[in-house]
Amino acid sequence: MLPIRQLVLSTVIACILAASPGASSQEEPAAGKFYRVVDGKADARTYNGFRRYHAGCSHCHGPDGVGSTFASSLVDRPLDIETFRRVVREGQSNGASVMKGFADDPNFAPYVDDIYAYLQARADGALGRGRPGRLEP
Incomplete structure (x- = not known):
């Protein structure tokens, strides 16, 4: 498990790189975006997110984040990153719906x-349903 300091530092670096002058959509994610998709192929981070999502989250939130009768869609009304981090780590309860937290789960x-x-790539329409292709490093 990455220490929180390292996770925060990597996020800050990614945001700085995304906002750097001269960075094209082919080289770095657009400002405010955590993903990079070119011709339907996802960068390593986004592809890993697909794999992690389908290893655990899809059981409740449905394939490709579209929701199910058990849990809400994660692409129709996406959360901001800070809220998403908090909910995934600490869990959330909305009336009869309860999501456990994953702060201690090394797989998530x-x-x-x-x-x-x-x-985010799914919500923006940058990625369709199904397994995305992978961009070469």
């Missing part, structure tokens, strides 16, 4: 931003 806690990148 270190990869919250990757999962968010995948869901």
Whole structure:
């Protein structure tokens, strides 16, 4: 599990790189975006988010984040990154619906931003349903 300091530092670096002058959509994610998708192919972070999402989140939130009768869609009304991080780590309860927190789960806690990148790309329409292709590094 990555220490929180390292996770925050990597997020800050990614945001700085995304906002750097001269960065094209082919090289870095657009400002405010956690993903990079070119011709239907996702960067490593977003692709890993797809894998992590489908390893655990899809059981409740449905394939590709579209929701189910059990849990809400994560692409129709996406959360901001800070709220998403908090809900995934601490869990949330809305009346009869309860989501457990994953702060202690080494398969998800270190990869919250990757999962968010995948869901953000889905919500923006940059990625369709199904397994995305992978961009070469």
